[in-house]
Amino acid sequence: MLTLRHATADDVPQILAFIAELAEYEREPQAATATAEDLLRDGFGDDPRFFVEIAEWDGEPAGFAFWFLNYSTWSGRAGVYLEDIFVRPAFRRRGIGVALMEHLGRLCAERGYTRLVLQVLDWNTPAIAFYESLGARPMSEWITMRIKGEALAALGSGRPTPG
Numbered sequence: 001m002l003t004l005r006h007a008t009a010d011d012v013p014q015i016l017a018f019i020a021e022l023a024e025y026e027r028e029p030q031a032a033t034a035t036a037e038d039l040l041r042d043g044f045g046d047d048p049r050f051f052v053e054i055a056e057w058d059g060e061p062a063g064f065a066f067w068f069l070n071y072s073t074w075s076g077r078a079g080v081y082l083e084d085i086f087v088r089p090a091f092r093r094r095g096i097g098v099a100l101m102e103h104l105g106r107l108c109a110e111r112g113y114t115r116l117v118l119q120v121l122d123w124n125t126p127a128i129a130f131y132e133s134l135g136a137r138p139m140s141e142w143i144t145m146r147i148k149g150e151a152l153a154a155l156g157s158g159r160p161t162p163g
Contacts, residue, residue: 001057001058002055002056002057002062002094002095002096002099003055003056003057003059004053004054004055004056004099004100004103005053005054005056006051006052006053006054007043007051007052007053007054007064008044009040009044011052011054012036012039012040012043012044013036014054014061014064015039015052015054015064015066016034016035016036016039017061018061018063018064018084018086018088019032019034019066019084020032021086021088022084022086025086026121026124049068050066050067050068050083051066051067051068052064052065052066052067053065053067053100053103053104055087055091055096055099055100057091057094057096060091061088062087062088062091062094062096063085063086063087063088063091063096063097063100064084064085064086064100065082065084065085065100065101065103065104066082066083066084066085067080067081067082067083067104068080068081068083069081069113070115070117072114072115075114077112077113077114078111078112078113078114079108079113079114079115079116079117080104080107080108080113080115080116080117081117081118082104082116082117082118083118085097085100085101085118087100097130098134101134104116118131118136119144
């Protein structure tokens with residue numbers, strides 16, 4: 001039996017476990033450096049920066065969706081950015097991923113959010129096919145850009161350096 005629920009601060013250890021498992025799956029376990037303190041501070045205070053939906057199968061943690069709001073200047077409406085969605089391998093093929101996505105779709109409809117945006121690794125063909133089966137379309141005309149680390153520090157100090 002599947003249950004979906006909004007995460008609470010008590011779920012932080014489980015959220016960290018999901019994040020670690022996802023990082024392993026995405027071949028970058030060393031990149032997952034978030035701590036319990038980070039998640040508690042940013043997700044469960046008076047002004048949360050993110051939200052998490054937990055999927056449980058017969059009471060066991062099966063997966064999660066980690067999301068936050070974005071905003072379209074063109075439509076003047078908020079939307080959802082799905083940072084991560086993950087279903088543990090032992091629980092796949094039970095409709096949990098679809099249920100999490102449908103849940104987010106309902107949330108968007110109920111709250112008047114106009115879009116659900118996500119990124120997927122180009123080598124993750126099962127995930128690409130899954131998202132396309134739900135109506136997602138690649139935005140190939142857009143290139144994701146990122147400034148981080150020393151380049152971000154240099155930019156913030158007024159001395160941007162090329163990549």
